[in-house]
Amino acid sequence: MAGAFGLKGCQKIRGPQLRNLLEAKDFILLDCDGVIWHGETAVTGAAKAVSSLIRHGKHVVFVTNNCTRPRESYVHKFCRLGFTDVMLEQIFSSSYCSALYLRDVVKVRGQVYVMGCDGLRTELEGAGVPCVEEADEAGATIYDCALAADVKAVLVGHDDKLTFLKLAKASCYLRDPDCLFLATDNDPWHPLSGGRILPGSGSLTAALEVSSGRKATVIGKPSRFMFECISSQFSGAEPAKCLMIGDRLETDMLFGSNCGLDTMLTLTGVSQLEDAHEYRDSELSANRGLVPDYVVDSIADFLPAFEEVDEQSD
Template identity: 85%
Template sequence: MAGAFGFKGCQKIRGPQIRSLLEAKDFFLFDCDGVIWHGEKAITGAAKVVNALIRQGKNVVFVTNNCTRPRENYVHKFCRLGFTDVMLEQIFSSSYCSALYLRDVVKVRGQVFVIGCDGLRRELLEAGIPCVEEADDPDATIYNCALAPDVKAVLVGHDDKLTFLKLAKASCYLRDPDCLFLATDNDPWHPLSGGRILPGSGSLTAALEVASGRKATVIGKPSRFMFECISSQFRGVDPAQCLMVGDRLEVDMLFGSNCGLDTMLTLTGVSQIEEAQEYRNSDLSTNHSLVPDYVVDTIADFLPAFEELEEQSN
């Protein structure tokens, strides 16, 4: 579809081009952090865009690698920030998709050892997946702690209470070649205010990969599995009718490319257009998968196109 508009390849689009894109696509996939909101503040105009898409009958879903909260908490946040039409079924987090993978794909029969926040555990438990209970003494070490029996999978997500003991236990479980090694996502870091960063799930996964000598199966973006989850729950999803909107080239744009979707980079988050242009001009063909089809300053750039469409229908 991008080629049909004649401006594929990291070009900024506006007004009439955005309107044509809105008319051509049936499914809109949005990342959340950096696209829809920053922390507890919605991107200006984002709520109007999302609500307008839904009311026009477009299919809108949210694909986020943030595994720290269950989906019901996302619904509350969307509502709190003015996204009044968003429902639970539209939210696909890496924690929810990890639960589906364990329950429906590998059909795990046993306990899962989780390195992650309570939100990740809650998503697993809601899917009926038993998690290893952490009940170690404060002074316990890997030399004298108990190891749970029947651990069939280790799942790594964001964990702001990571301890050396958790890492050591996970390494022990993964010595069993039949124990699955999964990661919610491989995001390396997340931006904070004041120029600080927060290590992401990918950094924790990397530590465990070194310790275990194994590679994790990644569930979240840029893996195709999140799109397979969407396709299984929404009938008639055609990749050619989808647009993936995100703010990270190495995550969101690569995810879209892996799934055969057109991609749009919004400049309100991590990646900027200069990085995309470098990938576009790279001699490495693998870098071309990181190049967005379209670029906008913010998804609020959709708003004039909506106004034009409404004028045409009146």
């Protein structure tokens, strides 16, 4: 579809071209942090843009690798930040998709050992996936702690209370070749204010991959499974009718490319235009999937396109 509007490769798009692109798409997939908000602050114009998409009949779906909160908590955050018309079924987080993968795809029979926040556990338990309870006494070590006997999967997500004991336990469980090794996502880090960063799930997964000698199956972006979850729950969610909008080339753009979707980079988050140009001009074929089809400064750039449509319909 990109060829219909211009050659693939970081095309800055606005006005009539942006309007034509949006008219050709039925499903708009949006990353969250860096695209519609930064932490607890909405990107200027983002709430109005999302409402306009929905009002113009678009199926808006939110795809986030943030696994720290259950979907119910996301609904409250959307409302708190002014996105008042977002419903639960529009939200696909890596924690929710991990729960679906364990319950519906591999049909895990046994407990799951979770290296992650309480929000991840809540999502799994809501899907009926049993998790190992952490009940170690203070001062316990891998030499004397209890290990559950029926662990059939280890799931790694963002864990701000990571301990060496958790890492050691997970490594022990993964010595069983029949124990699945899953990761909610492979994001290496997340930006914080003041130029600081927060290590992401990918950094924890990497540590466990070294200690276990195994590679994790990644559930979230850029894996195709998140799109499979969406297409299974929304009739008509075909790749040609979808547009993926994100702020991270290595996650969002690669996800869209892996799933056969047109991709759009918004410059309100991690990746900038110079980064996209570097991948576009690279001689490595592996970098092609990291190049966005289109680029906008902000999702708020959608608003003038909608205003033109509304004026024409008056």
